[in-house]
Structure formats: structure tokens, C-alpha cells
Amino acid sequence: IISHTNSMDYTFPNDFMFGTATAAYQIEGGWNEDGKGENIWDHLVHTRPELIKDRTNGDIACDSYHKYKEDVALAKNLNVKFYRFSISWARIAPSGVMNKLNQKGIAYYNRLIDELIKNNIVPIVTMYHWDLPQYLQDLGGWVNPIMSDYFKEYARVLFTYYGDRVKWWITINEPLEVSTGYAFNALAPYLRLNNAGYYLAGHTQLIAHGKAYRLYEEIFKSTQQGKISISISGLFFLPKNAESLDDIDTAERANQFDRGWFSHPVYKGDYPPIMRQWIDKKSKEESSPWSILPTFTEDEIKLIKGTADFYAFNHYSSRLVTQESGDPDSYYNSIANYYASVDESWLKVISCITAPVGLKKLLVWIKNEYGNPPMFITENGFGDNGQLDDLDRISYIKGYLNATLQAIHEDNCNVIGFTIWSLLDNFEWMDGFAIHFGLVKVDFNDPERTRTPKASYTFFKNVVTTGRLITNSFSKMSEL
Numbered sequence: 001i002i003s004h005t006n007s008m009d010y011t012f013p014n015d016f017m018f019g020t021a022t023a024a025y026q027i028e029g030g031w032n033e034d035g036k037g038e039n040i041w042d043h044l045v046h047t048r049p050e051l052i053k054d055r056t057n058g059d060i061a062c063d064s065y066h067k068y069k070e071d072v073a074l075a076k077n078l079n080v081k082f083y084r085f086s087i088s089w090a091r092i093a094p095s096g097v098m099n100k101l102n103q104k105g106i107a108y109y110n111r112l113i114d115e116l117i118k119n120n121i122v123p124i125v126t127m128y129h130w131d132l133p134q135y136l137q138d139l140g141g142w143v144n145p146i147m148s149d150y151f152k153e154y155a156r157v158l159f160t161y162y163g164d165r166v167k168w169w170i171t172i173n174e175p176l177e178v179s180t181g182y183a184f185n186a187l188a189p190y191l192r193l194n195n196a197g198y199y200l201a202g203h204t205q206l207i208a209h210g211k212a213y214r215l216y217e218e219i220f221k222s223t224q225q226g227k228i229s230i231s232i233s234g235l236f237f238l239p240k241n242a243e244s245l246d247d248i249d250t251a252e253r254a255n256q257f258d259r260g261w262f263s264h265p266v267y268k269g270d271y272p273p274i275m276r277q278w279i280d281k282k283s284k285e286e287s288s289p290w291s292i293l294p295t296f297t298e299d300e301i302k303l304i305k306g307t308a309d310f311y312a313f314n315h316y317s318s319r320l321v322t323q324e325s326g327d328p329d330s331y332y333n334s335i336a337n338y339y340a341s342v343d344e345s346w347l348k349v350i351s352c353i354t355a356p357v358g359l360k361k362l363l364v365w366i367k368n369e370y371g372n373p374p375m376f377i378t379e380n381g382f383g384d385n386g387q388l389d390d391l392d393r394i395s396y397i398k399g400y401l402n403a404t405l406q407a408i409h410e411d412n413c414n415v416i417g418f419t420i421w422s423l424l425d426n427f428e429w430m431d432g433f434a435i436h437f438g439l440v441k442v443d444f445n446d447p448e449r450t451r452t453p454k455a456s457y458t459f460f461k462n463v464v465t466t467g468r469l470i471t472n473s474f475s476k477m478s479e480l
């Protein structure tokens with residue numbers, strides 16, 4: 001197999017944060033219990049079940065709404081410092097509007113947070129991981145600019161109820177992926193508004209994030225002393241031909257269109273100049289009356305600029321890009337004009353393409369682009385068929401942890417945390433229960449939803465406990 005053995009002697013810094021992540025709709029179940037309202041995922045899976053690969057849904061999922069103590073015990077036994085979970089907006093307020101709060105829903109997260117703290121596990125809370133209340137979707141969802149105000153009021157409730165114990169907040173998980181749900185029939189709400197909807201949904205989310213950040217800063221931060229960021233999807237783009245200036249240029253453009261779309265406004269104010277230029281030009285060519293990349297006012301730029309206390313991103317894989325391609329397997333991005341493909345040497349299992357070298361380069365890219373901010377990998381993980389002896393997952397995680405160690409020790413990247421997606425096998429959105437990302441297997445045929453740790457759980461526990469990739473007990477496994 002692939003060898004990542006050259007830097008196994010490096011160790012993680014003492015205060016490095018290891019953890020695992022989940023999201024409400026993917027694990028909780030209890031979809032209509034205790035006053036919870038309907039959200040866009042409930043709506044999609046119930047009205048259009050044929051869209052989900054195995055026609056399953058998250059009505060029960062891992063049943064974490066009832067079994068959260070088991071989840072916390074699994075995290076505890078893993079020795080992780082933190083557990084990243086998300087809050088279901090429609091549990092807090094059934095319609096999403098904060099004039100009617102659901103106390104039973106609020107109480108659930110109090111129990112979960114208290115259980116974590118009792119076990120010495122730091123809660124990292126994602127406010128929005130894709131499950132918009134259906135009523136807010138009926139108002140237009142993220143393509144309606146007013147959504148930023150609804151989000152701000154939701155954030156106010158979360159800070160008020162949980163901010164005494166929660167010190168790490170993620171406003172929105174992967175705004176780019178959220179936008180694909182409006183633009184390309186990719187995820188709930190499953191709309192095809194194309195590029196205009198894509199950029200509008202992104203725009204509103206950036207403003208929503210800015211408003212939540214400023215609210216915290218003005219009202220809560222002095223007493224609660226927490227940190228806030230937004231988790232951006234971090235697919236990395238490399239030039240297909242590393243020697244070609246044109247490919248190097250194309251890769252940089254792809255990186256700006258992907259991650260710069262959200263990070264540039266947050267770190268530097270406004271969209272990356274290359275996006276502004278290209279999308280304006282494209283809009284003109286298509287006789288659009290205005291650019292489909294919306295414009296921020298001066299006040300909005302000020303609102304958004306400087307709203308990340310750490311750089312949070314989810315990283316799974318990389319792509320090679322070029323402007324011209326005869327490769328039929330490559331994916332064409334028409335707005336940024338690049339073809340994306342994968343390197344033949346990268347290990348491909350089901351949907352996961354293992355390319356740890358991309359993470360090292362991405363960390364250096366973030367360091368250079370945004371001035372070496374504290375970088376927090378809020379998701380990294382591997383999807384397979386669910387076997388307990390998950391050696392491919394171990395090899396994947398090991399490769400990415402090794403890339404992180406290299407970036408820390410060889411490139412001085414300020415990486416502060418690493419999160420495995422996911423603690424549990426769970427509802428993988430359009431793929432239903434057909435792809436498994438857990439360190440822990442969940443038996444979805446068993447009404448008890450029995451949880452069984454996989455080999456990767458033991459592997460990761462060892463890394464977390466020793467701060468190193470190679471330990472005696474695992475030298476065998478590492479040789480596989």
C-alpha cells in the first residue's frame with residue numbers, strides 16, 4: 001500500500017485538539033418528537049423518498065436523541081478533547097422563528113452539553129448543519145436575504161441558553177455545499193436555480209455569519225469568552241501538470257472560486273478579485289442585467305471582514321485541474337472554466353479519494369493566503385461499506401494525520417485541531433445509509449441501534465492518547 005512513513009517520528013503539540021464530529025439530522029432521529037418542527041431534510045425524505053439512494057431517511061437514524069449518553073461514553077473512551085455536534089434549528093423553534101421556542105428541544109442540548117462537560121469533553125457546536133426549518137424554506141430559504149436576520153435571532157437564543165458552557169462555535173457548516181442544494185439539485189431543498197441561486201445562497205450565508213459573529217462580539221463575548229468561526233469545505237486543487245504555468249494559474253483560480261469564495265470575505269473583505277472579474281464578465285456575456293455574483297455594500301464588507309477567531313475547514317480530498325481536457329472522466333466547472341480529475345496514483349475506495357499530499361499543500365496555502373491563522377480541521381474522514389476491520393479508513397486517517405504533522409513541523413503551519421468525521425455511522429444525506437463514515441458501527445437493522453467500535457476507533461484512540469502516529473501496539477497495523 002501507500003507509505004507515509006517518512007515523518008512518523010513527529011509528535012503533535014501537547015495542547016493539540018483531537019475530536020470527532022456529527023450533525024443533528026444525520027444522527028438524532030426523533031424527527032417529530034417533543035415539539036420539533038419539520039426541516040428541509042424531513043421534508044425532502046418524506047415527500048421525495050426516491051431521491052435517497054437506498055430510500056432511507058433520518059427519522060430514527062442513530063437514535064442519538066435518546067442515546068446521546070452512549071455517544072458521549074464512546075467519545076470519552078476515545079480520549080478525545082472535544083466533540084463537535086450540531087443543533088437542530090427546528091428543535092429550538094419549530095418554525096425557525098424565535099417568537100415560539102420549544103423548551104423540550106432546548107432541554108435536549110442542555111442534557112447533551114452537561115453530559116459532555118461532566119466527562120471532560122469540550123463541546124464544539126455547529127449552529128447550522130444543513131437542516132433549515134421548512135417554514136423558513138417556504139419563505140425562500142438562503143436565497144432570501146432576510147434569512148440572515150432569522151439566523152441572527154437563532155444565534156442569539158443559542159448564545160443565551162448555551163453560551164455559559166459552549167466556548168467554541170461554528171456558525172454554518174460548508175456554505176458552499178449548502179448553496180449546491182439551491183443551485184444544482186444536490187441536497188435539500190433540492191432546487192435547480194443554477195449559478196444565480198448558487199451565489200445568492202452563498203451571499204446570504206456570509207451575511208448571516210457576519211451578523212451572528214458581531215452579535216456575539218457586542219453582547220456575549222465579554223462574559224462568555226468564546227470563539228467563533230465558519231466551517232468551509234476544503235477540497236484542494238492542484239495543477240494537473242505541475243510545470244505548466246497555465247495549470248498553476250487554473251488551480252489557483254479553482255481554489256479562489258471554492259474556498260476563497262467564503263474565506264476571502266471573512267479574512268480580507270469582499271469576494272476574491274478573480275471571482276468578481278470572471279463572474280461579472282460571464283454575466284455580461286450571457287446578457288444578464290447584472291452580475292450573478294451579488295455585491296456587498298461597504299457596511300456589509302465591514303460586517304463580514306474579521307469574523308473568524310480560527311480558520312475552520314473540512315477536508316476530504318483533492319483534485320487536479322487544467323483548462324483543457326480530453327479526459328472523459330474529468331468534471332467541468334463552467335463558471336471557473338476548469339476540468340477536475342484525480343491522479344491515478346491516488347487510492348480510490350467507493351467515493352473517497354485518498355490524497356494526503358493535498359492537505360499539506362492546502363495548509364500551506366491557507367497559511368500564505370491568510371497569514372497563518374490558527375487552523376482547525378473540523379472534518380476529515382473516509383466512507384466505506386461499513387466493515388469493522390476498516391483498514392482502508394486507518395490508512396486514510398493516518399495519511400492525513402501525517403500530512404498535518406508535516407505541515408506543522410516542516411512548514412510551520414499553525415494547526416490547532418483535527419476532527420474525524422464521524423464518531424458514528426450515520427445518515428449520509430443523498431446516499432442514505434449506503435456509505436459509512438463512522439469510527440463506530442451502528443446497526444441500523446437493530447431497534448437498539450447497537451454501537452460497535454471499529455478497528456479505526458482503536459487506531460485513533462492510540463493517536464489521541466500518545467500524540468504520535470506510530471506506537472508499539474500499532475507498528476503491525478502500520479505495516480499493512
Ligand code: GBH
Pocket residue numbers: 023173174177233314316317318351352353354379421428429437
Ligand atoms: C461533509 O460533506 C459534511 O459536512 C458531512 O455532513 C458529510 O456527512 C461528510 O462530509 C461526508 O460526506 O469526493 O473524495 O471528497 C462534504 C461533502 C462529499 C465530502 C463526499 C466527502 C466524498 C469523498 N462530502 N465526499 S471525495
